[in-house]
Amino acid sequence: MNKKGFTLIELLVVIAIIGLLSTLAVVALGSVREKGRDTKRLADLKQISTALELYNTENSAYPIVSPAATLGEGNYACLNASGFAATGCTVPFMAIVPSDPGNDSYTYLSADGTTFTITATLEGTVEGLEGATTATPGGLQ
Numbered sequence: 001m002n003k004k005g006f007t008l009i010e011l012l013v014v015i016a017i018i019g020l021l022s023t024l025a026v027v028a029l030g031s032v033r034e035k036g037r038d039t040k041r042l043a044d045l046k047q048i049s050t051a052l053e054l055y056n057t058e059n060s061a062y063p064i065v066s067p068a069a070t071l072g073e074g075n076y077a078c079l080n081a082s083g084f085a086a087t088g089c090t091v092p093f094m095a096i097v098p099s100d101p102g103n104d105s106y107t108y109l110s111a112d113g114t115t116f117t118i119t120a121t122l123e124g125t126v127e128g129l130e131g132a133t134t135a136t137p138g139g140l141q
Helices: 008-059
Strands: 065-070 079-080 084-085 092-094 106-111 117-126 127-138
Touching: 008 079, 008 084, 008 117, 008 127, 065 084
Parallel strands: none
Antiparallel strands: 065 106, 079 084, 079 092, 106 117, 117 127
């Protein structure tokens, strides 16, 4: 008797291999997403720093915010000639101040207007930076 088809053992082996491969793919995708969020954080810090430098050029000081404030929400959603404001500010240096792509936040502090710090927390290591990363007028640290 000649039967065509797969045996139960062959089907179980194929299903086990597919399960193993899909598990490995999901694990690999998790680290790619983490690295993507970290790369976006660094790009956001550089963009915000550039907007703050433009503000400083025009006003001879950085916006004074003390204690530290969370960027991208509330009264810190855009940056114009008068400093940080809620959404819809006119003639902005940065129309939409970005917020953290994960569960953390960007915090801004400038006690006297001569310097500033923007702090973000990286999930992994990107460009030699890890953990709490700070942007200042001198660059990223």
